[in-house]
Amino acid sequence: MRVIEAAKVTEAVRALAMEKAYKLSGDVLRAFDEGEKKEKSETGKEIFRQIKENAEIAAQGEVPYCQDCGMAVIFAEIGKDLRVDGNLEAAIQEGVRRGYTEGYLRKSVLGDPLRRKNTGDNTPAVIHYSIGEGDKLKLTFGAKGGGSENMSRLAMLKPSDGEEGVKNFVVETVSIGGANACPPLVLGVGIGGNFEKVAEIAKKAALRSPDKRNPDPYYAAMEEELKARCNKLGIGPMGLGGVVTVLAVNIEVFPCHLVALPVAVNVNCHADRHGEIVL
Amino acid sequence: MAEYKIQTPLTAEVVKKLKIGDKVLLSGVIYGARDAAHKRILDGLAKGEKVPFDVEGSVIYYVGPSPARPGKVIGAAGPTTAYRMDAYAPKMMELGMRGMIAKGKRNDAVKDAMKKHFVAYFGATGGAGALINKCIKKAEVVAYEDLGPEALRRMEVSDFPLVVVGDCYGGDLYAEGRKQWEGKS
Structure with missing residues (x-):
């Protein structure tokens, strides 16, 4: 022992x-670079420039x-x-x-x-x-952050709602609250488990690196599809319009009861502060 | 989309020029207040107390800064989400407030009051707390010190970069911007 x-x-x-x-981590800063390249709205590009400059100032350790x-x-x-x-x-x-x-x-x-x-x-x-x-x-x-946490949602869907129901719930969550949650966002999506487990795995997903896809190809493809659908909502950086609303969709799953299909979306803002250490 | 350099306090004439999408560099005195400070102001009024700052023409910034390091003016000081202040904003406009700085969508009661009282809603970049810190030249708590980050603050800002996200004609950049880009990739 x-x-x-x-x-x-x-x-x-x-x-x-x-x-x-x-100090934001390198994976988040790379996602900003990628997002800035993809963004077509001038205002949206300006927001990306601002958050990148903000990251540089903050990294000096004073503010x-x-x-x-x-x-x-x-x-x-x-x-x-x-x-x-x-x-x-x-x-x-x-x-x-x-x-x-x-x-x-x-x-x-x-x-x-x-x-x-x-x-x-x-x-x-x-x-x-x-x-x-x-x-x-x-x-x-x-x-x-509390502002993006406030825009997070959880639903106990029916099994018949299926994959489409889950996907629609995720997109709807961004549609309703995305503009208020300081986009560009990272979405932590939990699917399965029970009432409390689904929120916990959504949080775990939200803290996962934006450049790490789910190891299961089925869910990795769903992550990409959801990202594309959310980005078509038009919300854009800071909600002022644009084609980059989310930087990544991270899905975590857990076994669930046969009558259940829980889904939770934990919204994270661009201040995606996550890190790990092994002792 | 025009660009303006604006000085506080604001007048109705200045607000009438502003349209959604306009860029603004704001300088002068602004007041930092959010959920708890707004509640105190309005609870105080109900008890017959005075508002602890000059509301006429004022601009209120919805902000709860992080602590200042020794010798520094303030910590990170980006905007908080505005909808939580929707319950208080119409009353503040009635009292003479002419501008709000924050981020995120507002409800119809706020938009209607902005039309009635000629008030502008400015968006600052949420989460850009370190960047905005550079624009704040002076900051002091003027009331409700016990509220910590939520205390009422008087701040002097210089060229604070803002976008007009709500104007006194009912314009809403959150709705218009999204409409323009919806379905595109």
Whole structure:
């Protein structure tokens, strides 16, 4: 049994939180370049130039890419042969607390949804745990903006709605809320599971790299088709009109009940802040 | 599509010139307020309190900046989504507000009030928090400090790059822009 100290987890999360707020990853920046080339609207091209310049300024480390530094979401995959010396949950939360405080990041988390008092340190983060093989701890970190999260949707479709029903729901989600979610977007689409699982896998999909397609060719083709359909909506960068509304559609699937066809669309804005580390 | 350099406070005459798609470089004093600050302003009015800034001709920026580093004016300061302020905007226009800076679609009540009171809605690039930071020369909290990022702020901006996304003739760039590009690839 391998053992790692909880303090190492805290440090890794702190570093991810601080880095991601300032530095978009190469896959996202490449998607911007590609999008700028494809965009035909002049206003849309100008938006791409602005977000690329914004990324350059933010990468200098003085000002975050976006003032909404997000609510932190962490997927922790724990190898069965690993033991964390200390409290893993507390270690992750402490990492978020330190990262958002020391990084001069905006604290956007309220302690209660209706009484709405800010916790002051951006905790709690939302953490999803899973147990797998090996003796490592894999942390996937996302700083998820609230504006795009608000445009996300979930539906319990009927099996008879089928593939077309799922696809229509995804396109409809972008049609309704895309303009408000800071396009160009990355869509995380969950299909299957049950009520809570479908939202979780949609989030996982949203945090996946925009240049990674689903390993199943059937779903990889659906990702491409959905991207093309969403881009025909005309919404464009920042919703001001254009042919590039989404940069990528990422699909994750899970087995489901025979009466069910759950689908969830987790909308991510162009501030696609995701990263992972293996400890 | 015209390009304008505009100074705050705004007048009805200036707003009447603006049409959707026009590019604007805005300079002068603007006020940063969003959900919680709007609620405080209007709750205060209902109790007979005064609005804590000069609303006449004012431009309100829907923004909740990230904290300023030591010695810096402000942190990242891009626009937030406007529809959450739709419930408050018509009343603010009635009080004299002449411009809004944010991003995203508005409802019909807001559009109608913009026609009635000659108000412009300017779009800033959402998520471009670091870029917009450069245009903000001064920032101070003027009220509701306890709201943190949502406090009411007075800011001095210089050549803030904006696009007119809603004009006082009912024009809506979100609808028009999409219509122009729908079905194309």
